[in-house]
Amino acid sequence: MAQTLTKTDFNFPGQKSVYHGKVRDVYDINDDIMVMVATDRISAFDVILPKGIPFKGQVLNQIAAKFLDATADIVPNWKLATPDPMVTVGLKCEGFRVEMIIRGYLTGSAWRDYQAGCREICGVRLPDGMKENEKFPEPIITPTTKAEAGHDENISREEIIAQGIVDKADYEQMEQYTRELFKRGSEIAAKHGLILVDTKYEFGKRDGKVYLIDEIHTPDSSRYFYADGYEERFAKGEPQKQLSKEFVRQWLIENGFMGKEGQQVPEMTDAYCESVSDRYIELYEHITGEKFDRDAETADIASRIEKSVTAWLEARK
Numbered sequence: 001m002a003q004t005l006t007k008t009d010f011n012f013p014g015q016k017s018v019y020h021g022k023v024r025d026v027y028d029i030n031d032d033i034m035v036m037v038a039t040d041r042i043s044a045f046d047v048i049l050p051k052g053i054p055f056k057g058q059v060l061n062q063i064a065a066k067f068l069d070a071t072a073d074i075v076p077n078w079k080l081a082t083p084d085p086m087v088t089v090g091l092k093c094e095g096f097r098v099e100m101i102i103r104g105y106l107t108g109s110a111w112r113d114y115q116a117g118c119r120e121i122c123g124v125r126l127p128d129g130m131k132e133n134e135k136f137p138e139p140i141i142t143p144t145t146k147a148e149a150g151h152d153e154n155i156s157r158e159e160i161i162a163q164g165i166v167d168k169a170d171y172e173q174m175e176q177y178t179r180e181l182f183k184r185g186s187e188i189a190a191k192h193g194l195i196l197v198d199t200k201y202e203f204g205k206r207d208g209k210v211y212l213i214d215e216i217h218t219p220d221s222s223r224y225f226y227a228d229g230y231e232e233r234f235a236k237g238e239p240q241k242q243l244s245k246e247f248v249r250q251w252l253i254e255n256g257f258m259g260k261e262g263q264q265v266p267e268m269t270d271a272y273c274e275s276v277s278d279r280y281i282e283l284y285e286h287i288t289g290e291k292f293d294r295d296a297e298t299a300d301i302a303s304r305i306e307k308s309v310t311a312w313l314e315a316r317k
Contacts, residue, residue, distance in 0.1 A: 010035075024304075038087070045252065050268060064217070083312035
């Protein structure tokens with residue numbers, strides 16, 4: 001199996017601290033720079049799975065970088081450069097403790113809730129009689145609070161503002177950006193024969209302005225359907241052909257794992273990890289319309305990253 005990077009322990013010039021997330025490791029440099037390393041770790045149900053997925057970090061980082069560039073006219077974002085295929089460096093922002101989830105179709109967890117009788121998600125009323133994978137009349141925003149540990153929690157727009165988690169003006173700005181970003185992402189996806197089904201955005205603040213931060217429109221943060229055959233499958237009530245991390249969640253569910261106490265993660269064989277890698281690369285090539293470059297694979301990924309990031313930081317002094 002190809003090399004994977006599942007743990008980092010860098011000491012970059014000017015480094016003050018490091019935060020190890022589920023998938024990304026974020027290095028705090030001096031007073032204004034963040035170095036975000038997209039590792040090959042994979043998580044599902046808020047659990048980091050025991051094995052890494054080859055090329056996953058590169059796929060996530062490169063898709064996010066392309067979409068940050070393709071949406072910079074809509075909202076300012078944190079990205080400054082990508083000195084390595086698995087790394088983005090950018091401006092430090094004070095992150096809002098809310099993730100902005102926007103859904104164009106009734107699927108995934110929203111469908112599971114709907115099927116169980118729920119007709120309101122995050123304060124948004126849903127019409128009766130909808131079917132799985134049906135398009136909403138208008139995309140709906142269903143935010144969650146960002147948890148330090150464990151599961152993120154659904155929350156309504158009204159609760160966010162009332163509790164002072166985000167003030168009204170900033171929240172309204174985030175909502176506007178979320179809708180515009182989703183529209184742009186949907187237009188780009190359509191050009192490549194895909195439907196952007198749902199996604200999440202994270203925002204922060206810097207110098208009094210709202211910035212788009214973190215990744216966008218990747219298979220970890222988004223769900224895509226193939227446009228070709230969508231209507232036929234929907235009419236027949238058949239599952240949609242999709243590109244997202246949902247297939248990993250489905251595999252875990254089928255093998256008795258949903259992140260609950262006492263449940264065991266099923267064995268992740270090398271063959272299974274390679275198959276997941278192939279799916280991530282397939283999404284990269286579909287959404288960007290470009291061939292994925294495997295040349296970045298080296299025997300020591302960590303050494304390559306350390307050299308490229310250090311060189312960028314030194315050059316910026």
